[in-house]
Amino acid sequence: MSTGTIPQTDKKEGFSLRQLIPNDVGQLPVVAALIVISVYFQFDSKGLFLTPRNLNNLVLQFVTIAIIGLGATLVLLIGEIDLSLSAVSAFCGAVTVTTSVNDHFPAWEAIIAGLLVGAVVGLINGSLVALLRVPSFIVTLAALIGYTGFLLHILLPVTDIHLFDPFINGLTSNYLPNSLGFGLPIVGVGIYAAFLIYGQIARRNRGLATIPTWQLGLQIGLVVLLTAGALYVFENYLGVPYVAVILVGLTTLVWIVTRFTTFGRHVYAVGGNAEAARRVGINVTLVRISIFTLASTLAAVAGILEASRTASAFAQVDSTLLLNAIAAAVIGGISLFGGRGSVWGVLLGALVIEGLLNGLVLQGRNADVQEMVEAVVLILAVIVDAVLRRRPGS
């Protein structure tokens, strides 16, 4: 009956600093996997894997998976799934191509047409899920089939169309001038470091717990190192490709929205406990519709870049693309059960998948082995997710 017996884990100031380290760095298993993959294929291919040329190719292929993976991530964060992203991606790419080639619209208008169609597709999917509460699995499975057909339809009577627009094609074949190639990453990393340091000072001034300075230094150092490494690879080939800027820019944008805005917090809340979110007055329906719309728009971006890379629109949807994108998200630490994970993980997950595929190709292996290896990796990632979820609070 005495009040002194309450077990307390209270520390001196009342609150410790675990969890201050953003989850964005909590990706060690994936990073380890990446290193193992790199080292193995580097040896196995007798030094062909980690050449600037091969890594550049890898990046170009990786962009599609990574951007669709970003969309898949958003949907997974609210605890839903979108199986139509690859079909929507190809469909929107074809919309841009036909708008440019058949209807002779200028590049920007063709691109905006593709993006708008993507947004509308997502709006429809999202509305069916959010308003009618049809399971997203079913809605987007129907959409996958529907837009695969629609894609065939808009290309009729042919099965592929060549794209000649120099601007759109240039998106994936052009490189930044050196000034920007070095300038953008330096400015970006500078802003990131400034915000971290500012946050640290502001927390200290407000009397809040702060991470040790060495840890802050380590965090900034890691980002500098990663950026420098990427720059080294790019600059030893043809420079920084536009698509790298688009990819990092989009990822940063999605990261800022999900991590720092009230909307982003509501996204995590809906994925964690939709009923709790509803009770505190969050418009859960609006969050769901917005997320499906954003995801499909991202898929459209990927589709347009894919059309640019291949300078074509094809009537076929790549059947492994969707699972690769979802696998990238899950390998990158996004929970299939909603509300957990950071968007940067998707890039790591996509690198793991593309690295594996690329390495297997260098070994002369075909789709049979590639797909089986990939299946094993995906299952492993899902098991890790399920195990982590059972452990409270991970």
Add this chain to the structure above:
Amino acid sequence: MVANASGQPDLRGEPRLRLQGINKSFGAVQALRNVDFEVYPGEVVGLVGDNGAGKSTLIKTISGAYTVDSGSIYMDGHKITITSPQDATRQGIETVYQDLALCDNLDVVNNMYLGRETTVGPIPVMNEIEMEHRTIEILKTLNVKIPSVRVPVAQLSGGQRQSIAVAKTVLREARVVLLDEPTAALGVAQTRQVLNLIKRLREQGLAVVVISHNLADVFEVVDRVIVLRLGKRVATFDVKSATSANVVAAITGAEFEAGENAGMEVNA
């Protein structure tokens, strides 16, 4: 209807929240029959009754989950209408539900502020530093102990989680706090944590209503006990002069004589 036998309520002035003649039916089931209810600032009222007595229904009419069929609601003497949870929130009425309604994946700060995040000026970017500072302040005032305000609430114990759910109402500037079975799922030490927290809400001058099945808890923390039976308010006790046996008798409807039951007033 209510016989102010002791005359006490009048001395305390206006109730923070007063309900008068509330009726609520679900089809043929009359869940609330002409119920009066009042809770004063700085008072904890225990709402007790058998299963199906209408306790949850009463709480839900106050919190805006249900609308009443007839009857009036007054806040500080002013008549108000509550037809939605938003109406209740606007009046400063906050409810802690039986099933906590926290987001396990979010940390303490984010759960406390969920749905009313502090932003940096007009842009919708959260001011995490202010949110964290204020969270720590409130938890200190309420003497809630947790390892860190930045752990996901899934990592906290049941008592800590319930404490966060209650502390959240203070952050939301509640004037009336409704708690439906706040200790139902908790162990002994954790129950104590939550009961202490309820006492601190009273010290803050809030009007608190607690539904509980556990009479020991009720006697530990409340000032008055209001008993519902079959949708009617049948008795009111002052805990200083009542015993568990009196309350149990009122809950079950056992025969009693007003004279023998100290501290009780019978609401016919």
